[in-house]
Amino acid sequence: MAKYLLFFGFFIALQSCSDDSDKPEPQPNISNPQFYIFERNGESSVDFSGQTTRILMAEELVSASKNFNSSESGLLEMYRNESVSGGDVDPFQDADLNASTKSIRSKVAASNDLFSSNSSESLEIKDFMESLFFQLEVEIYPNENQIAAPGQAGQLADGSSTRYVSPAGLEYDQLLNKSLIGALMVDQVLNNYLSPEVLDQNSNREDNSNKVLSDGKNHTQMEHFWDEAYGYLYGTSANSANPNASIGEDDNFLNKYIGRVDSDEDFVGIAHRIFEAFKLGRAAILANDYKLRDEQIAILRSEISNVIAIRAVHYMQQGKKALPADRNNYSAYGSAFHDLSEGYGFLYSLRFTRNADGEVLFSREEVDNLISKLLSDGSNGFWDVKTETLDEISESISSKFNFTLAQAAE
Amino acid sequence: MKRGVLIILIPMLFACSEDESPDTQNDNFDRQSMLVNWADNIIIPSYKAYENSLIALQSAKNEFIANPNISSFSELRIKWEEAYLNWQKVSMFQIGMAEQITLRDFTNIYPCDKEEIEMAIVSGNYNLELPSSRDMQGFPALDYLLYGMAESENELLQKLSQTAYSNYLSELVERLLFLSQSVIDNWEGDYHDQFVENLGSDAGSSVNKMVNDYMFYYEKVLRAGKIGIPAGVFSSTSRSDLVEAPYRGDLSKALCLSALNASINFFHGRHYNSNEEGESLKSYLDYLSTVSETQSLSLSIANQFDLSKEKIEGLNADFALQIQTDNAAMLEAYDELQNNVVLMKVDMFQAMNIRVDYVDADGD
Numbered sequence: 001m002a003k004y005l006l007f008f009g010f011f012i013a014l015q016s017c018s019d020d021s022d023k024p025e026p027q028p029n030i031s032n033p034q035f036y037i038f039e040r041n042g043e044s045s046v047d048f049s050g051q052t053t054r055i056l057m058a059e060e061l062v063s064a065s066k067n068f069n070s071s072e073s074g075l076l077e078m079y080r081n082e083s084v085s086g087g088d089v090d091p092f093q094d095a096d097l098n099a100s101t102k103s104i105r106s107k108v109a110a111s112n113d114l115f116s117s118n119s120s121e122s123l124e125i126k127d128f129m130e131s132l133f134f135q136l137e138v139e140i141y142p143n144e145n146q147i148a149a150p151g152q153a154g155q156l157a158d159g160s161s162t163r164y165v166s167p168a169g170l171e172y173d174q175l176l177n178k179s180l181i182g183a184l185m186v187d188q189v190l191n192n193y194l195s196p197e198v199l200d201q202n203s204n205r206e207d208n209s210n211k212v213l214s215d216g217k218n219h220t221q222m223e224h225f226w227d228e229a230y231g232y233l234y235g236t237s238a239n240s241a242n243p244n245a246s247i248g249e250d251d252n253f254l255n256k257y258i259g260r261v262d263s264d265e266d267f268v269g270i271a272h273r274i275f276e277a278f279k280l281g282r283a284a285i286l287a288n289d290y291k292l293r294d295e296q297i298a299i300l301r302s303e304i305s306n307v308i309a310i311r312a313v314h315y316m317q318q319g320k321k322a323l324p325a326d327r328n329n330y331s332a333y334g335s336a337f338h339d340l341s342e343g344y345g346f347l348y349s350l351r352f353t354r355n356a357d358g359e360v361l362f363s364r365e366e367v368d369n370l371i372s373k374l375l376s377d378g379s380n381g382f383w384d385v386k387t388e389t390l391d392e393i394s395e396s397i398s399s400k401f402n403f404t405l406a407q408a409a410e
Numbered sequence: 411m412k413r414g415v416l417i418i419l420i421p422m423l424f425a426c427s428e429d430e431s432p433d434t435q436n437d438n439f440d441r442q443s444m445l446v447n448w449a450d451n452i453i454i455p456s457y458k459a460y461e462n463s464l465i466a467l468q469s470a471k472n473e474f475i476a477n478p479n480i481s482s483f484s485e486l487r488i489k490w491e492e493a494y495l496n497w498q499k500v501s502m503f504q505i506g507m508a509e510q511i512t513l514r515d516f517t518n519i520y521p522c523d524k525e526e527i528e529m530a531i532v533s534g535n536y537n538l539e540l541p542s543s544r545d546m547q548g549f550p551a552l553d554y555l556l557y558g559m560a561e562s563e564n565e566l567l568q569k570l571s572q573t574a575y576s577n578y579l580s581e582l583v584e585r586l587l588f589l590s591q592s593v594i595d596n597w598e599g600d601y602h603d604q605f606v607e608n609l610g611s612d613a614g615s616s617v618n619k620m621v622n623d624y625m626f627y628y629e630k631v632l633r634a635g636k637i638g639i640p641a642g643v644f645s646s647t648s649r650s651d652l653v654e655a656p657y658r659g660d661l662s663k664a665l666c667l668s669a670l671n672a673s674i675n676f677f678h679g680r681h682y683n684s685n686e687e688g689e690s691l692k693s694y695l696d697y698l699s700t701v702s703e704t705q706s707l708s709l710s711i712a713n714q715f716d717l718s719k720e721k722i723e724g725l726n727a728d729f730a731l732q733i734q735t736d737n738a739a740m741l742e743a744y745d746e747l748q749n750n751v752v753l754m755k756v757d758m759f760q761a762m763n764i765r766v767d768y769v770d771a772d773g774d
Contacts, residue, residue, distance in 0.1 A: 051413075085555060144542075145537060145540060145542075147539065147540060155540060155541050155542055157512055157515060157541035157544070160515065160519060160544070162540075162542040162544075163543045267694070313642075325614065326510075329510055331511070331512070332510070334541070410769075
């Protein structure tokens with residue numbers, strides 16, 4: 001025991017050398033380490049391998065969606081990690097992913113708080129992803145060598161990149177990628193693993209207070225739930241104990257966009273606050289301080305939801321800026337459509353956000369209305385979108401948060 | 411009369427805006443003379459010279475296809491080189507039709523995709539109008555055909571004599587010419603007057619657009635594309651494979667210098683192929699009496715251009731060799747070019763009250 005105290009004392013000493021401004025209030029009886037390192041019996045008690053697996057599956061799925069040799073059925077197999085008839089399949093490049101019994105689909109819109117008694121919406125969201133595979137197969141892949149125009153799927157230049165869009169100008173691989181950030185990562189983190197209802201379910205709180213470990217594991221169930229939330233952000237980090245060293249570079253999902261938002265001078269520090277809240281919350285669980293734990297949950301709800309909302313507004317505004325001055329110059333829409341497609345995915349992801357008090361910020365209907373608004377300025381979707389519409393959507397998002405449209409725009 | 415009203419209106423508009431930027435908008439610099447000088451004495455003559463060199467390339471190509479031999483092949487290569495050097499003098503003018511058809515992207519995206527090129531030639535199945543075909547055409551693809559797709563000159567000649575290859579060669583040349591002509595037709599049509607009459611100082615005005623295009627070109631295409639990226643400024647290791655005209659080898663410095671000279675001449679307002687100068691960014695800065703530290707900003711920029719040029723002239727004719735043997739010299743050249751990004755993109759833009767209209771791409 002004395003050894004541990006010494007160990008933690010060392011970390012506290014290290015901490016006092018760092019910048020004071022963001023330092024959490026000193027917590028009596030809480031050993032808040034410098035890195036996300038928690039050990040018991042000389043071994044790590046942190047485990048989020050399941051989250052790493054799902055992030056990697058999602059990476060392969062998004063990457064495959066951009067491949068013109070892919071098919072709807074192949075993408076479905078990756079999404080479900082089983083055949084259409086429920087059989088075993090090996091859809092991934094990475095053998096470890098094929099060996100896994102996990103799937104992306106099973107955790108899409110699958111949180112306790114939002115979907116445990118809302119299976120119809122859960123199914124709708126799971127199926128939305130699958131509908132994208134169908135649309136990729138019928139709209140995008142056969143039109144690889146067409147030049148896109150209103151009502152015509154095909155390719156557009158975006159700088160030196162080439163984008164492949166639907167007849168309405170939508171890049172389905174971007175919709176898939178960015179919608180998963182909300183429907184998989186944010187939903188699991190905020191509405192499931194960081195839900196007090198989940199953390200405290202069954203005898204979790206009592207077991208945690210008495211440090212009763214899960215069968216054959218080195219962690220309590222509550223510790224593990226907390227780590228699983230952590231894993232959806234940092235599960236593929238170069239150093240997952242100190243993930244901010246490479247924040248933004250470790251996946252194409254939540255990690256990436258925390259990095260992006262943090263690199264905006266208006267929001268710098270957000271990555272630090274998120275990591276610190278995770279770390280202090282985990283330390284609080286170790287110390288049985290549930291009030292402190294819940295304070296960290298409030299920070300995480302607010303900051304992670306901010307990331308989604310800031311990017312949604314950002315892409316609406318970037319898309320607006322990139323629309324060509326000559327709206328009849330169809331070859332000049334590539335940058336705008338790329339931004340708006342990313343923005344579409346972040347709008348979709350707003351459904352899974354909540355504020356510090358835990359209130360859900362966007363109902364299904366509100367999100368559907370925003371998306372419908374984005375596509376309804378004319379009969380050809382993005383080709384007809386008006387700049388005023390993009391501003392209205394942006395404002396209806398930013399008005400629910402503590403940032404301004406202008407801060408998110410650049 | 412109309413202009414009188416405009417001049418009164420502009421200061422009123424500006425009174426409502428933020429105070430931070432210097433109030434130079436109501437300067438009386440003759441922006442139109444500058445636009446006329448740019449269009450009539452620089453841009454259009456440069457495009458014409460470029461077009462002429464493509465017509466010469468077209469003839470050499472036709473001659474080669476009719477009589478493929480060492481002499482016609484060598485002539486073809488010479489005409490390619492001349493056209494490529496002339497391209498560097500118009501690449502920065504991505505405005506009007508050139509902007510609309512993204513001329514630069516269809517003319518000079520490198521490195522080219524040699525696998526795709528070989529596949530296209532063998533299958534005969536390709537469409538050069540597609541954005542995804544941009545790295546299969548233009549000067550970089552010709553570089554591959556004329557210098558890269560076989561070991562020896564004889565083998566190249568033999569391969570290019572085959573119909574599938576000569577057809578592709580022909581299409582590449584014809585397309586370059588077609589694109590350049592559509593830009594010239596536009597300048598000789600309505601666009602000239604549109605350009606010189608689009609005064610004012612909003613983001614869409616000709617001066618603001620042209621200065622932004624010039625800056626974008628200098629920063630991204632010249633500084634980064636020709637020097638910084640191959641020298642490894644933006645990556646963990648140097649990338650000598652990313653130099654311009656890699657198959658020809660010893661042309662990358664000449665191409666870079668042609669581009670830099672064109673940038674310098676534009677800054678000074680020098681007429682095409684002449685030392686005569688007209689209204690320019692330099693004379694505009696002098697009119698505004700912008701001072702940087704102790705000397706005029708225009709002199710600082712001009713001197714910095716000279717320093718950059720000196721550094722680049724000292725490099726190996728083949729940048730790839732330079733990078734492999736002494737990359738530090740490449741990095742020094744990059745640093746000198748970078749110094750002018752600061753002087754122009756910050757100080758000059760501020761003096762002229764022009765906002766940067768491009769951002770660094772998101773990268774995803």
